[in-house]
Amino acid sequence: MATIYIDNVPYEVKPGKNLLEACLTLGINLPYFCWHPAMGSVGACRQCAVKVFKDEADTKGRLIMSCMEPVRDNIRLSVDEPEAKEFREHVIEWLMTNHPHDCAVCDEGGACHLQDMTVMSGHNYRRYEYKKRTYQNQYLGPFLNHEMNRCIQCYRCVRFYKDYAGGHDLDVFAAHNHVYFGRHENGVLENEFSGNLAEVCPTGVFTDKTLKQHYTRKWDLTMAPSVCQHCSLGCNISAGERYGSLRQITSRYNGEVNGYFICDRGRFGYEFVNSPARIRKALVRTHLPEAVTKEVALQEIWGELRQARLIGIGSPRASLESNFALKALVGENNFHLGVDENDQDLVDLSLKILRKGPARNFSLREVETADAVFILGEDLTNTAPMLALAVRQSVRQQPLAQVAQASIPFWQDAAARELVQDKKGPLFIASITATKLDEIATATAHASPDAIARLGFAVANLISENSPVVTHLSEAEETMAQQIADALKTAKKPLIISGCASGSEAVLKAAANIAGALCEQVKTAGIVLTVPECNSLGLAMLGGHRLESAFEAIQNGYADSVIILENNLYRCANKTAVDSFLGHAKEVLVLDHLHHATTEKARIVLPAGTFAEADGTLVNNEGRAQRFYQVYPTPEDLQESWRWLINIGTSLRHPVLSNWKNLDDINQALAEADNQFKGILAAAPPAEFRIAGQKIPRESHRFSGRTAMNAHHAVSEPKPPEDPDTPLTFTMEGYRGEPPSSIIPFFWSPGWNSIQSVNKYQEEIGGHLHHGDPGIRLIEPVQTNLTHYFSEVPEDFAPLQNHLFMVPLYHIFGSEEQSILAPGIAQRAPEPYVAICEADAHALQLKEGNNLDFSLEHQIIRLPVKINNDITKGTAGLPKGLPGVPYAELPAWAIILKQETTWKHQPQIIS
Amino acid sequence: MEKPLTQHITPDRKPLSLKEYEQVGGYQAVHKILKELTPEGVTNLVKESNLRGRGGAGFNTGLKWSFVPMGPDVPRPKYLVANADEMEPGTFKDRILLEGNPHQLIEGMIVASYAIQADISYVFLRWAYKKAAQEITKAITEAYAAGYLGQNILGSGYSLEMHLHTGVGRYMCGEETALLNALEGKRATPRAKPPFPQVSGLFGKPTIVNNVETLCCLPHIVNNGAAWFKGLSRTGDAGTKIYGVSGKVNKPGAWELPMGVTVRELIEEHAGGMKNGYRFKGALPGGASTDFLVEEHLNTPMDYPSIAAAGSRMGTGTMIILDDHTCPVGFVHNLQHFFAQESCGFCTPCREGLPWVEKILLSLDRGEGKPEDMQLLNFHTKALGPGNTFCALAPGAMEPLQSALKYFGEDFERHIHEKQCPWK
Secondary structure (H helix, E strand, O other): OEEEEEOOEEEEEOOOOEHHHHHHHOOOOOOOOOOEOOOEEOOOOOOOEEEEEOOOOOOOOEEEEHHHOEOOOOOEEEOOOHHHHHHHHHHHHHHHHHOOOOHHHOOOOOOOHHHHHHHHHOOOOOOOOOOOOOOOOOOOOOOEEEOHHHOOOOOHHHHHHHHHOOOOOOEEEOOHHHOEEEOOOOOOOOOOOHHHHHHHOOOOOEEEHHHHOOOOOHHHOEEEEEEOOOOOOOOEEEEEEEOOEEEEEEEOOEOOOOEOOOOHHHHHHHHHHHOOOEOOOEEEOOOOOOEEOHHHHHHHHHHHHOOOOEEEEOOOOOOHHHHHHHHHHHOHHHEEOOOOHHHHHHHHHHHHHHHHOOOEEOOHHHHHOOOEEEEEOOOHHHHOHHHHHHHHHHOOHHHHHHHHHOOOOOOEHHHHHHHHOOOOOOEEEEEOOOOHHHHHOOEEEEOOHHHHHHHHHHHHHHHOOOOOOOOOOOHHHHHHHHHHHHHHHHOOOEEEEEEOOOOOHHHHHHHHHHHHHHHHHOOOOEEEEEOOOOOHHHHHHHOOEOHHHHHHHHHOOOOOEEEEEOOOHHHOOOHHHHHHHHHHOOEEEEEEOEOOHHHHOOOEEEEEOOHHHOOEEEEOOOOEEEEEOOOOOOOOOOEOHHHHHHHHHHHOOOOOHHHOOOHHHHHHHHHHHOHHHHHHHHOOOOOOOOEOOEOEEOEOOOOOOOOOOOOOOOOOOOOOOOOOOOOEEOOOOOOOOOOOHHHOOOOOEOOEOOHHHHHHHEOOOOOOEOOOOOOEEOOOOOOOOOOOOOOOOOOOOOOOOOEEEEEEEOOOOOOOOOHHHOHHHHHHOOOOOEEEOHHHHHHOOOOOOOEEEEEEOOEEEEEEEEEOOOOOOOEEEEEOOOOOOOOOOOOEEEEEOOOOOOOOOOOOOOO | OOOOOOOOOOOOOOOOOHHHHHHOOOOHHHHHHHHHOOHHHHHHHHHHHOOEOOOOOOOEHHHHHOOOOOOOOOOOOOEEEEEEOOOOOOOOHHHHHHHHOHHHHHHHHHHHHHHHOOOEEEEEEOOOOHHHHHHHHHHHHHHHHOOOOEOOHHHOOOOEEEEEEEOOOOHHHHOHHHHHHHHOOOOOOOOOOOOOOOOOOHHHOOEEEEEHHHHHHHHHHHHHOHHHHHHOOOOOOOOEEEEEEEOOEOOOEEEEEEOOOEHHHHHHHHOOOEOOOOOEEEEEEOEOOOOOEOHHHOOOEOOHHHHHHOOOOOOOOEEEEEEOOOOHHHHHHHHHHHHHHHOOOOOHHHHHHHHHHHHHHHHHHOOOOOHHHHHHHHHHHHHOOOOOOOOOHHHHHHHHHHHHHHHOHHHHHHHHHOOOOOOO
16 A cells, blocks of 8 residues: 555555545545546546645645546645646636536536536636637437537547447547547447447536436436346446336446446337336236226136146246246246246356356456457357457456556556557457457457357367367367467466357357366456346246246146246247147236237236336346346336235235235245345345435435426325335435445435446445445356366258258347337347348349248248358358347258249339 | 758759768768667767757757667567657748758668667658658658668668658647657647657657757767767757748848857848848747747847746747737737647647637737736636646747737737727
């Protein structure tokens, strides 16, 4: 530790940081703009000026920018020195010369870093009397609004977009006081992390366009800590509501998971919650009208189910609690995981690898610090976007050693990047098709899943001879395997990334073998496996029977009725099979929040709360259990699935469920029933948790209009709704200090209204939140010297006459079930297609856009062709989950149907 | 009087070809260093000669080189860059050297490159110097053909590549780190120091950026020695200097003179004195970004410490004269317009402060000024001082303004009280 003197008071601080970080970590308010904890310093804005003094005798001192000055032992500085204070005030004065005075109509107002810093600096009187500079704004797509007049030229947007996130279509143009931040022309911002600009921008240049459509000030939002539902990474988010609709998602800092950022699917996918297709009332199809009250629905259920032979189908996108409640209700033997057969095997295998393997399952933060990465079979940008962002940071690790050698601090961003230039640490990608990360990769291979697995097995064998040998590799494959093995072996913290996306067990096994082989030598080797949905891993840990056996149970009369939890079966099984299953079941009860093909077939549909209307726990791909919280109270008929299940259980006098009242009861039961879930009790405090006898408010102390909001219904203020499940309240009342990290509804601190207030919640700037980051890891690697190796090396892929091997492709905007219902996301999704290589297209006499007819699992499918030469000959890419592309278990062989003319061309009338 | 730099330059005559240059002793320095001197030997010689950077900062050239990492295990390639982006208003000294004797520059660059063991060298040339671009291109081709550039120069084992790069006309590129960014194809914004270019310069490699005039001195120092070079000067600062004068004088121009001639000598002897009917009011001694000198400073020798003692900077050594027929407010406004335009827009005080200053000066010039404006101008001269801004552009811009306020404050006040420009 180093001792620094701030205004003559000695402090112990961590060396290696800059003075701004040191001051902020100590809780000293010092304004800044261009510095960002994730992006380091460039010294552009000159806002964080302080005085440094040579020694005690020096009274004059020297003005320096605290973000550009490293912590040195015994350095003396002053934050309060009048000249420094005055200079900081003048920097704001300069920035304000051109900043529009439009706070009242600006979306950033009330959560604006510029407002906060202006107040902090003390500037209040305008001396500049001339005209302000103005700009033209741009159309940037469905996610972000652009208002350049507000720009204070801190350069953070381009630094995030280009340097941090690898974007290409946002830049800084022109010079002097006409510097412009935007695209080269109007158009959609292409990068998948563009939404972070709304948070990175210290003022209202880039703002959330979806929020604008139902705008609410931050202080008027009812907010809750939540967890993103749109992939398996479990990024932490804050969700905000007003007047019963979800208004905004912002990233919620978690030092171990997503850090400061989230992806655009996570930020803008929320609008499905406000969809007109929501199920808001219980429906009984045989009633007139169909919509019934909760009591009638429960009565109906009691009537039908009390005698029924019941099975339950769970869901990888429903909470642990809802799945466990269903499992408890129907009994262990009758609980089926509502997932694709192949996915079930893949997730089970992933779980086994994480549990039994010696490699540590890295958190996202750890991924950033890996110094050699090998990705097998994943297109991360489209399957686990924030993991791709973390990998982008990891390739900086090896070059940064050179920065340290040159005595340049890591946080001196421009200098570090200058020294490193384009040098990247080792990153190898073997994937089905080209991925966005290819541009930063050392080497890539685009191949069939089997070929990817073979390459992986070969790498493992080169690292450890205990891993099986691969024969008949091509020379190119052997060279690449050697290159990858060498890079991984020499790394200090190598990382293997794979997952379920290629649909191949062999790929997962190859990844496990490499990680295992590395662990024989490098103890810090890591592994990250992505899984399909936000709670896929939790569901697999909970365990249950296959979906197919549920179909059989109904078919052969073992059971006659089914409860389907938050699941559209048509997305995880063949249409004919599901039709037959639902047709044969006597009673079909579906709990979900949106209408879909499965709810259409149900006689009873119960309105389930989305993540915004429910509390629950999810287990992410790291095995981290994280709690998400209901954002706003709902009418009684719309409630958590687990609460419906408790209601049903109670009405059926179920011995266990009848005793449950709230979330904690379920969690307690789950922890007791299953040792592996013991940790979840520590994931978040129980409902009776209080600070100074008070709950934690979801609303800010500035929340306005609570007596007026419902005045059109009644002039008296209604009784505030109660929250029996959590230590949070739905109102403004409660403890105003800092809550435990897992139940921070929003970041706010006096004088810090913007998201930058997260500084005040961290142990050190950019580090962990006070008392540890949210979430509990349920899976830790085993300490073993004996690695178990998978031995089944697949044969290489061989094309088949008149067939195409269909492999899954993914789209960040389109492949995920719920986010695609958000209009902005839908706008970014591609049209349905099937991707084949030029050679195959030529052989089939097809051109881009022509229809290809094929038969897959007895379905005849017609899709327009997209030529993609990264797709292996004899295989074809089918976009998974995309609307318009029917479900099929992938990978699978499709039979090409001959292009036959089914009708004659009508003679054209020539006019 | 010896004029080593300009001895072979005749106005309106083509520059010497390589052959002609060799006939008058050209490239002897290259032969000499490659045969007789180690790189450290060259650096020590230049250090000893007390050659100071002619671009304006006046840093000891040999000392600057000595910070370049040497030896077998250092980052490669190393670079040498000739800063020929002469864009300081009122300055045209490098142009004479570039157009007049490009081989002298190339020879100087080889000497400097050898001293730091650079592998690649660039001439970063102001875009508007079209003629210079032609001459340098021709000279580089000749030097390659003669074996002074390329692989294994004169059989010594030392290799050096040289390229000409023409900029797009940004004042900012005169700042060495902004120049390096521009040369890399990036925006011409300056870099923070440390790290210095000697450690992390062009493309992150060790780099030296030297001014054209500095480089042109090198062959002569190598050929004639440090003592000779010091002896050229009248004062402690060594060598000759190309001084220039512009403004209402009889013979505006540039001349190579011993270091340390006085301001008065320059104006009266070399520039032929003020034009009839014009009186000397003040002068910016080293280009637009230096403080005014006035009548009382006329006997100041033009060398680095003497000009500094008089409250200004030697800068490029090319003087702009303010006469009594020119409004000092309009004069300074014109300069501030230039600096505000040329601000790169990276740091707040420069980007926002300079246009404000410019607007105030314009309103004064139009007779729309207010008493508070004086306070605002004074405020900016201090607030845009060194250290407060990212680079030296804005502090440089404040030098003529702060000294104008000091010496011609009354003229500024008159604009406000009379509500018009007294010169109009």
